[in-house]
Amino acid sequence: MIADVTMFETEPEEQTERKTIPVTNGDEADDNVYLMGRPPLGKFLRFMAHEAANRESIDQGALTDEWRAAHNHIRTLRTWNPLAPS
């Protein structure tokens, strides 16, 4: 029996760092959750420009604003103590 692919993981390396071929002839796209504010802005923008299925309609200024807001939010979280109960 061939197992369902959903039983398997897709890690550990980040896809953006791999040799990928982002251009397709219009295959289906799946939604992904992307962590913002943590990777450098340039890396985030490159990811969006190369990987996002809707990259043609991306507004870089709006993306930069979103990244900046997330980055600022992370700064407010920096009191985190790894040993403290969550």
Next chain:
Amino acid sequence: MKDPLIVNGFNTVPTNIGMVELDRMVVYQKHIDLAHVRKLKEKLGPAPTDEEIFRTCLSVDHPMPPVKWSRAHRDTYVFMSPSNDLRFLGTMRLKPNHIKDYPPPGTLVGVIGIAVGFGSNFLNAIYAENRLVLHNGSHRAYALRDLGVTHVPCIIQYVSSREELDVVASGDLADHPDLYLRNPRPSMLKDYFDPKLRKIIPIHRRVRQVTVKFATDDAYVPAV
């Protein structure tokens, strides 16, 4: 702990299995495929039992994802799978008696196997510098947290130095350990659920492709 994939795959540093709190886990994977998560959740159901959670995290069945391979050229083989856990596993030095039921092309002296396959697929983490970093299993961890599960069974590798980390870590954790071990607030699993830290992005589906090439060289050298 007696599973051969644990014995052989987690034998570099002290390792055990423990229950970990998902919200305290540091993560280095920057994006999560929600279609994959949805399928995992469908398989788990709305209220998975402890046994189902254990089997999801530490499956002992080691089922095989779909995979196809073909010979592209005389010296090139291409493997493809929807699972991007497909990887080059290293080379294997085989002896003729390891090869059963395969007609030998000649009198075998030795056989070099180029192994392609899948990793152990256990949900596992690295404990280093008082932090627990999720090393494999982000999609399962995400799906389980999304279902309200707070603690999961996990293989934990205890790393006591950066030298050991260099050996057992991979990906961005290996490349930029300070981002996860020294940063006052590293990225954490719960951040995937924080509307202020996440963005939903449509990404084209891909299959993982691993290409294996080999070369041979015959020569005469001085018999000294």
